Amino acid sequence: MELREVIGRRRSIRFLLPYKPVEPEKIQRMLEAARLASHWGNVGSLRAVVVFRDSAPKDVVDSLVAPIAGFQIRLAPVVIVWYIDTAAVDDQSNRLRELLAAGALGFGDGKKEALETQLIPIFDSIREGLKQPGLGEVDCGQGIAQATLMAFEQGLGTCCLGSPNLDQIRSNLGLPDTCRVLLLQTVGYPAESPDAGGQRPRQPFEKLFHLNRYGKPFPRSEKVVDELKDDGMIQSPAPQPWREEELNYLKHALGIKGHGLI
Numbered sequence: 001m002e003l004r005e006v007i008g009r010r011r012s013i014r015f016l017l018p019y020k021p022v023e024p025e026k027i028q029r030m031l032e033a034a035r036l037a038s039h040w041g042n043v044g045s046l047r048a049v050v051v052f053r054d055s056a057p058k059d060v061v062d063s064l065v066a067p068i069a070g071f072q073i074r075l076a077p078v079v080i081v082w083y084i085d086t087a088a089v090d091d092q093s094n095r096l097r098e099l100l101a102a103g104a105l106g107f108g109d110g111k112k113e114a115l116e117t118q119l120i121p122i123f124d125s126i127r128e129g130l131k132q133p134g135l136g137e138v139d140c141g142q143g144i145a146q147a148t149l150m151a152f153e154q155g156l157g158t159c160c161l162g163s164p165n166l167d168q169i170r171s172n173l174g175l176p177d178t179c180r181v182l183l184l185q186t187v188g189y190p191a192e193s194p195d196a197g198g199q200r201p202r203q204p205f206e207k208l209f210h211l212n213r214y215g216k217p218f219p220r221s222e223k224v225v226d227e228l229k230d231d232g233m234i235q236s237p238a239p240q241p242w243r244e245e246e247l248n249y250l251k252h253a254l255g256i257k258g259h260g261l262i
Helices: 003-009 024-035 058-063 070-075 086-103 109-123 137-151 166-172 222-230 243-253
Strands: 046-052 076-086 158-160 179-188
Touching: 003 137, 003 158, 024 046, 024 076, 024 137, 058 166, 070 158, 076 086, 076 137, 076 166, 076 222, 086 222, 086 243, 137 158, 137 179, 166 179
Parallel strands: none
Antiparallel strands: 046 076, 076 179, 158 179
């Protein structure tokens, strides 16, 4: 499957097969993909705790809570707790030196001296600010996105969940105070059809993207849209006509009570 089709077919899969375990090597591939993602200054502050429901201590499993759609966590064979360790910024100078040695940073004679006397002092002066929410989280998001695509490529379904109890989850997992939990990602084999009801609605292209300044929509070429449709990236919008029947079936098959929102 080509990259464009992968992007188009990926869905948030909320219904997973609770009885089918996920192979650890597939999770490792997700983590390897996350590790290779872009990160400013090569800091690499994205971290994760992988919780296998069938082997993790009960208190760890019970510590993972998300009031919204909590049934997903209860049923998922694996939950990845993605978090950022802001302490990674403290070693950022060495990461820059690694980039320089690898030929990925700077050019010309004197670049080593410039790194030590100019660039590193700049980063040192703003170090504490770099630990605050912002660029680090964006980079972590890139890593999580790559892990998500790797999961899809291996036939797995994933869904990212937030929680108002992230600090409590951090404490329950024993993470240092320098860490912020970003989200919980459920992982397993999909119980839904591969289409999962069709491509989900998104906001209008023209509302999201601007040209040169705010307020002037970036022109959207229909020729490009048609090309991406042919490549499988832009697909038929949800819902498919059979979606409600599928959801009703999944609700009963998985023993989900109520409306499935909480």
